[in-house]
Amino acid sequence: MIFDRVKPLDAILLTAEKKGLHRTLGGFQLTMLGVGAVIGTGIFVLTSEAAQKAGPGMMISFIIAGFVCAVAALCYSELASMVPVAGSAYTYTYAVVGEILAWMVGWALILEYAVGASAVAVGWSGYFVGLVKSSFGIIIPPALTVGPLEGGFINLPAIVISVLVTWLLIIGTTESARVNAVLVSIKVAALTLFIAMTLPVMKMEEFHPFIPNGWGTIGVVGAASSIFFAYVGFDAVSTAAEETRNPQRNVPIGLIGSLLICTLFYLLVSAGAIGAIGAQPVAGLHGEILAPGSPELAARCASIVASGFSEPLTCSHEALAHVLRSIGWVKLGNLLGLAAFLALPSVVLMMMFGQTRVFFVMARDGLLPAKLASVHPKYRTPHIVTAFTGIVVTIAAAFLPVGRLADYSNAGTLFAFAMVAVSVMVLRKTDPDRRRPFRMPAVWLVAPLAIIGCVALYWYLGLIAKLVLFGWGAIGLVVYFGYSRSRSHVGRGVVDVPEEEAYHGTEPPQPGTT
Numbered sequence: 001m002i003f004d005r006v007k008p009l010d011a012i013l014l015t016a017e018k019k020g021l022h023r024t025l026g027g028f029q030l031t032m033l034g035v036g037a038v039i040g041t042g043i044f045v046l047t048s049e050a051a052q053k054a055g056p057g058m059m060i061s062f063i064i065a066g067f068v069c070a071v072a073a074l075c076y077s078e079l080a081s082m083v084p085v086a087g088s089a090y091t092y093t094y095a096v097v098g099e100i101l102a103w104m105v106g107w108a109l110i111l112e113y114a115v116g117a118s119a120v121a122v123g124w125s126g127y128f129v130g131l132v133k134s135s136f137g138i139i140i141p142p143a144l145t146v147g148p149l150e151g152g153f154i155n156l157p158a159i160v161i162s163v164l165v166t167w168l169l170i171i172g173t174t175e176s177a178r179v180n181a182v183l184v185s186i187k188v189a190a191l192t193l194f195i196a197m198t199l200p201v202m203k204m205e206e207f208h209p210f211i212p213n214g215w216g217t218i219g220v221v222g223a224a225s226s227i228f229f230a231y232v233g234f235d236a237v238s239t240a241a242e243e244t245r246n247p248q249r250n251v252p253i254g255l256i257g258s259l260l261i262c263t264l265f266y267l268l269v270s271a272g273a274i275g276a277i278g279a280q281p282v283a284g285l286h287g288e289i290l291a292p293g294s295p296e297l298a299a300r301c302a303s304i305v306a307s308g309f310s311e312p313l314t315c316s317h318e319a320l321a322h323v324l325r326s327i328g329w330v331k332l333g334n335l336l337g338l339a340a341f342l343a344l345p346s347v348v349l350m351m352m353f354g355q356t357r358v359f360f361v362m363a364r365d366g367l368l369p370a371k372l373a374s375v376h377p378k379y380r381t382p383h384i385v386t387a388f389t390g391i392v393v394t395i396a397a398a399f400l401p402v403g404r405l406a407d408y409s410n411a412g413t414l415f416a417f418a419m420v421a422v423s424v425m426v427l428r429k430t431d432p433d434r435r436r437p438f439r440m441p442a443v444w445l446v447a448p449l450a451i452i453g454c455v456a457l458y459w460y461l462g463l464i465a466k467l468v469l470f471g472w473g474a475i476g477l478v479v480y481f482g483y484s485r486s487r488s489h490v491g492r493g494v495v496d497v498p499e500e501e502a503y504h505g506t507e508p509p510q511p512g513t514t
Contacts, residue, residue: 005099005490007365025244030254031261034237036184038262039191042230042406043269044320044340045123049403050270051279052292052314054223057211058279059270061223062230066263068453069231072417073255074440075424075450077237081247081437082427089416090358094365096423096430099490100480105419106362107476108469111412112232113355114389117348118162118396119229119405124344125157126317126402131337134321134330146317147399151298158397165348166390169356172379183343188265190339194320195268197329202275212281218289221460226292228457229406230266232413234259247437269320277326279313291462293401317402352389359385366489367480407465414454415469421450 050058094102146152301315316322324333
């Protein structure tokens with residue numbers, strides 16, 4: 001039953017053939033595309049989380065997470081070049097190992113996109129609060145800037161940005177390539193500025209002890225499991241394979257090149273932060289290890305600041321701006337905070353947009369109600385599914401800390417990436433002669449490494465994050481067998497459903513527009 005209902009790959013490719021994509025992208029363009037998609041979320045948001053888990057050893061954590069992403073990206077690219085249609089890992093899994101596993105991947109992608117958008121909204125909130133305090137002297141009470149798990153009541157700025165992005169998606173504001181290019185430039189310029197200001201004042205004694213908490217869940221590998229969130233976005237490269245000149249050469253250049261550049265940026269940024277003000281974890285009164293995002297850590301941070309000491313890096317909700325202010329560059333710290341303030345909402349928007357695309361494809365396949373894919377008569381946007389996604393994002397952002405949200409998002413992402421690696425190996429066996437515009441080298445080494453890496457990072461997530469994936473998966477199975485399986489188009493023998501049907505005859509929104 002698990003491997004029944006495989007959607008024929010040829011039927012899926014009919015959609016791709018109708019698109020008539022032109023091959024215009026080279027290796028450099030793909031690399032820049034990847035850099036723009038990856039940089040911006042985790043490095044601005046999760047540096048303090050990683051420092052609390054791994055201390056200076058978070059530099060190793062960035063390398064571990066980057067390696068797992070690299071091998072997963074190669075698997076992703078082979079399938080993306082063969083199946084260049086909407087739906088991401090869900091579509092690939094459907095074409096190879098069957099409907100039920102595809103459903104589980106699509107269900108897990110909700111964790112990646114919706115919960116990931118919540119994490120970025122919370123990260124944006126931290127920079128917003130710091131920016132208004134430093135620039136205008138306005139102090140927003142902690143009860144209104146963090147959720148109950150961090151000693152507050154509700155994260156009001158995160159609610160505001162989530163609702164605003166949902167509204168923009170519904171009314172159909174178009175994101176132009178020029179605006180996106182400006183935002184990418186702002187992000188890269190801000191990180192370059194940070195590196196230039198912190199490396200000259202770096203003190204080597206701040207790197208000792210290098211691995212204060214060991215290698216476990218609250219340690220280097222656990223930090224890598226959280227930092228994995230900072231690399232998500234490389235699929236923008238793999239899904240552009242159909243528009244790439246010589247994909248066999250340029251796709252791996254774009255993937256590995258963008259991941260290498262991002263990893264180098266991350267290592268230099270983390271080295272600058274550690275060397276400038278230190279990044280040792282904050283311990284409890286009796287020397288015990290405190291978990292990131294816990295009430296105990298929040299209380300300990302508050303007591304340190306109340307005692308007249310400067311706020312440790314691990315306590316800051318706007319880590320990079322805090323570092324610059326701490327070493328005397330207050331105005332530059334404010335500028336970096338402004339850069340995060342401007343750039344992060346676009347990440348929330350694109351994650352929520354990605355969520356609606358996955359919902360659309362699942363609705364097109366009959367696995368979700370067609371009503372979810374209905375289009376607003378005036379704005380011509382998927383208003384129902386967008387509003388539903390916005391409600392979920394807003395509730396999660398209002399009450400949960402950024403580290404927890406990132407871990408929940410990573411749990412779903414790691415499952416989806418592992419299934420993509422499985423699909424690559426299965427398809428090499430079941431359909432070895434099919435044309436592959438990008439053929440992954442050393443597949444029987446790279447794909448197993450991707451699976452092992454994803455499983456290892458998942459294992460070192462926190463207990464609740466691991467349980468969230470199982471609990472969410474159980475709910476998904478109930479929905480599948482209670483509703484979706486009996487309504488599946490493939491199950492009813494309909495394998496070539498025109499994409500227009502999912503939109504009730506209305507032209508669907510294209511990637512890059514809302």
